[in-house]
Amino acid sequence: MKRIFKTFNILFLFLFCFTYSSAQAETQPPQINAEGCALIDASTGQVLYGKNEEKVLEPASTTKVITAIITLEKCKLDDEVTVQEDFTKIDGTAVGLLKGDVVTVRDLLLGLLLESGNDCANALADHISGSTEAFSKLMNEKAKELGALHTNFKNPSGLPDPEHTTTAHDLALFLREAINNKDYVQLSTTPNYTITLKNNPSKTIVLNNKNYMINKNSRYYYPFALCGKNGYTTKSNHTYVAAAEKNGHVLVASFLNALDKDQNFHDMQAVLNYGFDNYSLVHLYKKGDEVSQYKITNNLTIPVMASKDIDYDVPKGQEDSVSSEIKIQDQDLSKQSFNEGDNILKGTVYVNDKEYTTMDLAAGTSRKYEFPLSINSLSNNANSELYIGSVAIVLAGVFGLRKLINIKLKK
Structure with a gap:
C-alpha cells in the first residue's frame, strides 16, 4: 500500500511540475x-x-x-x-x-x-x-x-x-x-x-x-x-x-x-x-462616460465627459489590480459659454498612482454666460423690477441734469 501511495505522489509531482513548466513556457517572449x-x-x-x-x-x-x-x-x-x-x-x-x-x-x-x-x-x-x-x-x-x-x-x-x-x-x-x-x-x-x-x-x-x-x-x-x-x-x-x-x-x-x-x-x-x-486590454474610460463633476461657480457644477476611449494593457490575470483616476487641470470657466460636447478642460489620467496619459474633457451640458447687467439677465432675475427701476431713475437723473445745464447755458 505504501509503495502504491509513493508511486502516486511521484506521478502527481511530475504532472504538477510539467504543467507548471508548460504554463511558464507560454509566457516566455x-x-x-x-x-x-x-x-x-x-x-x-x-x-x-x-x-x-x-x-x-x-x-x-x-x-x-x-x-x-x-x-x-x-x-x-x-x-x-x-x-x-x-x-x-x-x-x-x-x-x-x-x-x-x-x-x-x-x-x-x-x-x-x-x-x-x-x-x-x-x-x-x-x-x-x-x-x-x-x-x-x-x-x-x-x-x-x-x-x-x-x-x-x-x-x-x-x-x-x-x-x-x-x-x-x-x-x-x-x-x-x-x-x-x-x-x-x-x-x-x-x-x-x-x-x-x-x-x-x-x-x-x-x-x-x-x-x-x-x-x-x-x-x-x-x-x-x-x-x-x-x-x-x-x-x-x-x-x-x-x-x-x-x-x-x-x-x-x-x-x-x-x-x-x-x-x-x-x-x-x-x-x-x-x-x-x-x-x-482593460477599458478605463469610454468616450461619453461622465468622469467627474466640475465646479464652475459657487452655484453651478457641471458633469464632464471623456472625449475618447482610454484603455490599458495588463498581464493576464491582473485585470482586477488596475485602478485609475483623472486629475482635472484647474481653469476659470466662470465667464465662458459652451455647448454640450465641447472640449473645455484637460485631464491627466493616472493608473495605479502613476501618470499614464492626458485627455480632453467635454462639457456634459451647455451653458450660456451673460454679463450680470445684460437685459436678458435682468429679465430673468428675481429682483428684475428693482434693477429696472434703478436703471430708470439713473437715466432720468442724467437726462434732467443735462437739461438743467442747457437752461443755465442759455441764460
Missing part, C-alpha cells in the same frame, strides 16, 4: 530572427514586446505605409493623376506605369500596397508635392506628428539610402495610425485589382495582393491578420509590419532586418500570439 522588433497595442500604444525596438534600421517598402497615410489625407480616391516618368527609370519593383498614363489615386494606392510599386509611390509624391524630395519633407513631418522620433525619410518608396531609416517602434506607430483609416484597411486587403488607364482603356494592369498573412491559400496565412506591408532590399533584408485582431484586441507588430524570410513569417505569428496570450 519568443526568440526571433529579426534584428529589430516591436509589438504594440493599437489602442494604447503600449509596447508589449520589443527587441532592439529603438535601433535605427532601414525599412525598405514598409515605408509605403506612411506614403499611403499622407495620400489618403491629401487626396480623394477618384482624383486623376498623370504619371510623370516611365517605370523603367525607377529602381526596384514597379507595376509598369509610363509617362503620360492617367490613373486614379485609388489605382496608385492599390499598386502601392498590393504590388509595392515604386512607380506608384513616385507618381503619388509628384502629384501631391511636385517631387519626391518635397514629398519626403511631408513624410518626416507626419512621422514626428505620430511620435516617431528616430525616423528620417528620403523617398516615398523605401529604396536604399543611408539616411532613409526608422526603428521598429516608429514603424509600428505608422501602421497603428493607418488602420484607423477605413480606406487604408479596405485597399490593403483587396485580393486583386485591375487598373484601366483613363487615357487608354485598352491598356490594363493586373494587381495581386502580396500580403501572404491575409491569403487563405498561403502557408503563411494567419487567421487574425488585419493587414500588413512587407519590404525587401539587399541592404535592409526582409522587413514587415502587420496588424492583427483577436476578440476585439488589436495589436501591431513590426520587424526589421530579418535574414530568413520563411522564419520571419513564423516569428510574426509567434510575436502576435505572445501578445494575445499574455495581455488583456
